[in-house]
Amino acid sequence: LKIVVTGAAGFLGRALTARLLASSADPDDRFVFIDRAPLIAADPRVRCVTGDLGDAATIDDLVAGAQVLYHLAAMPGGAAESDYAGSRKNNLEASLLLLERAAAESGRMRFVYASSIAVFGDPLPAHIDDATCPRPSMTYGAHKLMVSVALCNLTRLQRLDGFALHLPGLVARPRAGAGMKSAFMSDVFHAMAHAERYVLPTGAQATAWFMSRPRCVDNLIHAGTMAPPPEGAPRALTLPVVRASMREIIGALARHTRADASLVEFEPDAKLEAQFGRLPPLTAAWAESLGFRSDGSLQALVASALGDAGYAA
Amino acid sequence: LKIVVTGAAGFLGRALTARLLASSADPDDRFVFIDRAPLIAADPRVRCVTGDLGDAATIDDLVAGAQVLYHLAAMPGGAAESDYAGSRKNNLEASLLLLERAAAESGRMRFVYASSIAVFGDPLPAHIDDATCPRPSMTYGAHKLMVSVALCNLTRLQRLDGFALHLPGLVARPRAGAGMKSAFMSDVFHAMAHAERYVLPTGAQATAWFMSRPRCVDNLIHAGTMAPPPEGAPRALTLPVVRASMREIIGALARHTRADASLVEFEPDAKLEAQFGRLPPLTAAWAESLGFRSDGSLQALVASALGDAGYAA
Numbered sequence: 232l233k234i235v236v237t238g239a240a241g242f243l244g245r246a247l248t249a250r251l252l253a254s255s256a257d258p259d260d261r262f263v264f265i266d267r268a269p270l271i272a273a274d275p276r277v278r279c280v281t282g283d284l285g286d287a288a289t290i291d292d293l294v295a296g297a298q299v300l301y302h303l304a305a306m307p308g309g310a311a312e313s314d315y316a317g318s319r320k321n322n323l324e325a326s327l328l329l330l331e332r333a334a335a336e337s338g339r340m341r342f343v344y345a346s347s348i349a350v351f352g353d354p355l356p357a358h359i360d361d362a363t364c365p366r367p368s369m370t371y372g373a374h375k376l377m378v379s380v381a382l383c384n385l386t387r388l389q390r391l392d393g394f395a396l397h398l399p400g401l402v403a404r405p406r407a408g409a410g411m412k413s414a415f416m417s418d419v420f421h422a423m424a425h426a427e428r429y430v431l432p433t434g435a436q437a438t439a440w441f442m443s444r445p446r447c448v449d450n451l452i453h454a455g456t457m458a459p460p461p462e463g464a465p466r467a468l469t470l471p472v473v474r475a476s477m478r479e480i481i482g483a484l485a486r487h488t489r490a491d492a493s494l495v496e497f498e499p500d501a502k503l504e505a506q507f508g509r510l511p512p513l514t515a516a517w518a519e520s521l522g523f524r525s526d527g528s529l530q531a532l533v534a535s536a537l538g539d540a541g542y543a544a
Numbered sequence: 545l546k547i548v549v550t551g552a553a554g555f556l557g558r559a560l561t562a563r564l565l566a567s568s569a570d571p572d573d574r575f576v577f578i579d580r581a582p583l584i585a586a587d588p589r590v591r592c593v594t595g596d597l598g599d600a601a602t603i604d605d606l607v608a609g610a611q612v613l614y615h616l617a618a619m620p621g622g623a624a625e626s627d628y629a630g631s632r633k634n635n636l637e638a639s640l641l642l643l644e645r646a647a648a649e650s651g652r653m654r655f656v657y658a659s660s661i662a663v664f665g666d667p668l669p670a671h672i673d674d675a676t677c678p679r680p681s682m683t684y685g686a687h688k689l690m691v692s693v694a695l696c697n698l699t700r701l702q703r704l705d706g707f708a709l710h711l712p713g714l715v716a717r718p719r720a721g722a723g724m725k726s727a728f729m730s731d732v733f734h735a736m737a738h739a740e741r742y743v744l745p746t747g748a749q750a751t752a753w754f755m756s757r758p759r760c761v762d763n764l765i766h767a768g769t770m771a772p773p774p775e776g777a778p779r780a781l782t783l784p785v786v787r788a789s790m791r792e793i794i795g796a797l798a799r800h801t802r803a804d805a806s807l808v809e810f811e812p813d814a815k816l817e818a819q820f821g822r823l824p825p826l827t828a829a830w831a832e833s834l835g836f837r838s839d840g841s842l843q844a845l846v847a848s849a850l851g852d853a854g855y856a857a
Contacts, residue, residue: 315701319644331632354776356675361677362669362676362677363675363677364674364675364676364677364678365677366696366778367693367696367697368700370697370701373693373694373696373697376693377690377693377694380680380686380689380690380693381686381690383679383680383686384680384683384686387681388628388683463667465679
């Protein structure tokens with residue numbers, strides 16, 4: 232197989248590419264990893280490309296003969312919100328071009344798109360399920376939704392075999408994630424692991440959807456390798472998540488790290504909390520029926536996220 | 545005011561432009577009407593442009609200093625389904641460019657976009673309301689939905705003041721509407737008005753959403769002239785409609801025209817009926833609260849559509 236990953240140098244891309252290489256069972260598998268940032272791989276199965284998805288020749292090279300493509304590259308939400316033209320180019324145009332060039336290849340490429348729960352804006356309904364109408368309230372979410380619609384349409388046209396996964400907040404991202412308005416969701420993990428004071432920009436009751444990076448990689452690879460679902464089945468999926476309040480997250484972190492929960496103080500930013508901290512209960516029935524999984528419990532989420540971030544158990 | 549209409553030579557555009565000119569109360573109002581097909585207007589208030597919305601210079605000329613823009617130009621659904629690249633260029637790219645150039649003007653232009661109920665694909669839920677998640681099952685509907693998402697986002701960013709109206713089946717279009725898969729909805733009106741035999745490509749129970757062209761023009765102009773709703777209110781709206789089975793439509797036509805209802809025979813095309821003939825009850829609460837209106841009754845719909853098509857009462 233030829234397997235392609237865009238955004239391969241990013242937080243999620245690094246973990247996905249490492250797992251793909253480690254789990255490949257076929258010595259003839261070939262990998263192409265692309266990012267704007269330079270990538271180095273000593274593995275002879277890997278070709279690294281430093282490049283821009285706005286370039287049609289680069290895209291044609293990527294998709295030529297590929298069987299599976301993971302499209303992770305994106306301008307983050309905060310950056311996209313302050314740079315509409317940049318998001319239009321990087322998050323919308325480049326993704327549409329990649330989708331369409333992939334669709335022009337023979338063989339109905341499996342195309343896994345890292346969409347985002349930012350497709351759901353605020354205010355949100357009291358409960359979210361597979362029938363909930365997405366109403367983005369950030370440019371990032373609007374462009375993710377538009378690309379998801381295009382992916383579903385090209386899958387319906389049987390030109391490719393796509394899945395758009397509306398990913399929740401991934402933990403624990405490195406500190407000070409550039410352009411990530413939801414950085415607090417990860418920063419609290421690092422603060423507790425280091426037993427440092429931390430000021431959360433939300434209240435204790437703020438409730439969000441969480442997934443550890445290892446579990447997200449599980450789900451991406453499941454999307455890349457599973458048998459196609461029945462024709463006409465939804466291809467834009469909200470994944471099952473661990474839904475927890477910040478109070479619950481801090482409690483679980485305190486139990487796991489033995490740091491004092493009172494290290495965390497709260498200085499709520501109303502707008503930020505409205506965007507990231509009022510997520511209602513979620514029923515992700517369709518994704519669950521297809522075999523996608525959450526971390527299972529708050530404790531499992533925290534253990535997975537901290538272990539993945541390199542903190543000893 | 546400078547008022548712009550795209551697709552001005554089309555079925556809806558001809559009626560909208562005539563009404564705008566007839567109803568303008570300010571002698572300083574200026575109108576720019578554009579279509580690919582040549583337009584002629586003797587009215588000194590009107591400038592006609594024959595051109596393509598793929599051309600940025602043409603678009604910049606259109607939007608410069610405009611206060612209200614009605615964007616009706618589109619490749620129809622059937623044509624878009626068989627020509628993905630054409631729909632991508634005409635229905636997606638041109639519309640996004642028009643939106644973004646309008647958003648770059650000062651003064652938050654009122655931008656009325658003729659979207660379509662094709663944003664709802666098949667299968668449909670048992671009831672549609674303002675919370676229903678659109679899942680297009682045609683390229684036409686996918687591109688209409690993507691543009692609607694972009695319009696809502698630019699409105700949220702306060703760069704324009706947009707409304708996307710998901711228009712239902714308009715009656716009575718001229719016979720043999722090019723590329724219109726839903727042509728049967730109008731053709732039955734003409735057949736009954738002429739007391740001719742007609743073979744419907746659906747069963748008698750097929751149920752669709754109807755609006756007469758005059759009522760649709762009322763709603764477009766309402767969208768172009770109403771006060772802005774509260775901030776954060778939905779800007780992509782499904783309009784109230786007359787929902788009727790083909791049997792009910794034929795009955796109403798027979799009463800109005802005195803033609804024999806048995807002139808219509810039924811040869812259902814399963815795929816076409818699934819796309820256009822299984823529309824469930826609709827609650828368009830938000831649009832109704834904003835003052836948008838259906839034709840009110842089956843008889844009023846038929847009378848309006850036949851009168852508009854030039855058939856004597």
